[in-house]
Amino acid sequence: MKKEPKLDANGKRAFGIRDSVAYAAGDLGCNMSFALKGTMALFWTQVMGMSAWYSLLLIIVQVWDAINDPLIGSMIDADKHKYKRNKFLQYILVGSLGLIVGGACCFLPFPGAPVWAKFIIFIAGYVIWDAFYTIANVPYGSLLSLISKEPADRASLSAWRSIGSMVGNMLPMVILPFLIYNEDESLNGTMVFVAALVMGVLGFICFQFMIRNTEIRVDTETKVNEDQPKFNVFKALGNFVKNRPAVGATLAAMGMFIGMQGAATAVSVTFQIYFKNTEISGIVQLFAMIPILVFTPLARKMVVKYGKKELSVVGAICSIVGGLGLFIMTPDNTSLDLIIYIICQLVYSLGLGIYSTVSWAMMGDAIDYNEWKTGKREEGVVYSLHSFFRKLAQGIGPAVALIIMQGMGYVNNAVDPKTGAEYIDVTKLPWEFAVDLRMLVAILFTVAAVMQFVGLGLVYNLDKKTLAKMNADLGRDQETAVVSENEPVA
Numbered sequence: 001m002k003k004e005p006k007l008d009a010n011g012k013r014a015f016g017i018r019d020s021v022a023y024a025a026g027d028l029g030c031n032m033s034f035a036l037k038g039t040m041a042l043f044w045t046q047v048m049g050m051s052a053w054y055s056l057l058l059i060i061v062q063v064w065d066a067i068n069d070p071l072i073g074s075m076i077d078a079d080k081h082k083y084k085r086n087k088f089l090q091y092i093l094v095g096s097l098g099l100i101v102g103g104a105c106c107f108l109p110f111p112g113a114p115v116w117a118k119f120i121i122f123i124a125g126y127v128i129w130d131a132f133y134t135i136a137n138v139p140y141g142s143l144l145s146l147i148s149k150e151p152a153d154r155a156s157l158s159a160w161r162s163i164g165s166m167v168g169n170m171l172p173m174v175i176l177p178f179l180i181y182n183e184d185e186s187l188n189g190t191m192v193f194v195a196a197l198v199m200g201v202l203g204f205i206c207f208q209f210m211i212r213n214t215e216i217r218v219d220t221e222t223k224v225n226e227d228q229p230k231f232n233v234f235k236a237l238g239n240f241v242k243n244r245p246a247v248g249a250t251l252a253a254m255g256m257f258i259g260m261q262g263a264a265t266a267v268s269v270t271f272q273i274y275f276k277n278t279e280i281s282g283i284v285q286l287f288a289m290i291p292i293l294v295f296t297p298l299a300r301k302m303v304v305k306y307g308k309k310e311l312s313v314v315g316a317i318c319s320i321v322g323g324l325g326l327f328i329m330t331p332d333n334t335s336l337d338l339i340i341y342i343i344c345q346l347v348y349s350l351g352l353g354i355y356s357t358v359s360w361a362m363m364g365d366a367i368d369y370n371e372w373k374t375g376k377r378e379e380g381v382v383y384s385l386h387s388f389f390r391k392l393a394q395g396i397g398p399a400v401a402l403i404i405m406q407g408m409g410y411v412n413n414a415v416d417p418k419t420g421a422e423y424i425d426v427t428k429l430p431w432e433f434a435v436d437l438r439m440l441v442a443i444l445f446t447v448a449a450v451m452q453f454v455g456l457g458l459v460y461n462l463d464k465k466t467l468a469k470m471n472a473d474l475g476r477d478q479e480t481a482v483v484s485e486n487e488p489v490a
Helices: 017-034 037-047 054-078 087-105 115-147 151-180 189-212 233-242 244-262 264-273 278-287 290-306 308-325 334-374 379-408 431-459 464-473
Strands: none
Touching: 017 087, 017 115, 017 151, 017 189, 037 054, 037 189, 037 244, 037 264, 037 379, 054 087, 054 115, 054 379, 087 115, 087 189, 115 151, 115 334, 115 379, 151 189, 151 278, 151 290, 151 334, 233 244, 233 334, 233 379, 244 264, 244 308, 244 334, 244 379, 244 431, 264 278, 264 379, 264 431, 278 334, 290 308, 290 334, 308 334, 308 431, 308 464, 334 379, 334 431, 334 464, 379 431
């Protein structure tokens, strides 16, 4: 006999582990597509030979991001069509279908094509991938505030989302270095394309699991009538700028992604030419995630006791300490240097783990803050703008890092005898460049940590006390008064 699910006071399936695992699967699906973005710079410089143009190409596609994210976010908010389950889930389904091929479009291996054709391949591929990624990712982020009203539940969802993100990053991180590099540490373009296609399929499967196991408990549907004001995207943008929690969380996220994405190319090349071991690179980065895995199960109770803002500020300080430690170098003994690098990455990752496990719950609170101050939720616009600035950091960060690397000597230095195409042969880069690159990694991580501290400590203003007042004013204090017998909700 099939066991009937436990229902809450509104007749919905009670919140539980099923919701958290399903939500984690959504970010796992996102990262199955997103994880290869860190390889994009290597592919287009070392395989496609676009080292002189890649930074410009990244900046060009950010113009599309500027239009794409808020446009799709406002489109979702303005969509009043009644879907069978939920409009966000419907958009996620469409986006996940497009991501099957969208990611692979960014890695079409045609190194012998003329430069103008490479421009078209890159821009078209990125636009296709980015459009479908946004269609899936923007409503996915907005779902957190609709699955449950309870702060502790949202903290749990945020923590599990971090797990989904970590798994989605760890699998490619550990496995791909063994598949996409040749014996001489050079990149294999064909294998990168195949990997992107396979990961798109795996991402679609993850999204399907999430969609089938997600329960919407917060009803935010509005009735359409003649007196209802029309959606105003410019007013919504103004509300976002006035939303201090959203701005602070966004600045912190930009810092996080400058560290993760901006430094990704520098880190990858560092393992190619400084540590001279690309296969161990994924294992080292996996090892650095241990603090995140250790902290995640504790996130819910610690949020209840200390508050999200308070915890995240401590995390930012830990990351600053880890970033500063990376400046300690021993170029004459790379084995010792690798140990120092791993230890500092552990400290840095501890801070990142503390913040990342509550980051999405903080954005859920920022959406509530928008409702508190303006009377409108506008999940799509608030989250899409947050997503836009995150992706801006993901694009501008690597572009700036690559420009610096080019100034240091990361430029075409070889010619393919078969096609005549120029490319970067990492085996010919001098040791002095490798040492300078190791220092650049330390700089990028430290700058990222400082940005997180500024966003979380100085801009984000929803501390434990203010959050409790906001929940009370929104009429949620009775629903979220207690999460256990002895611990009040943050």
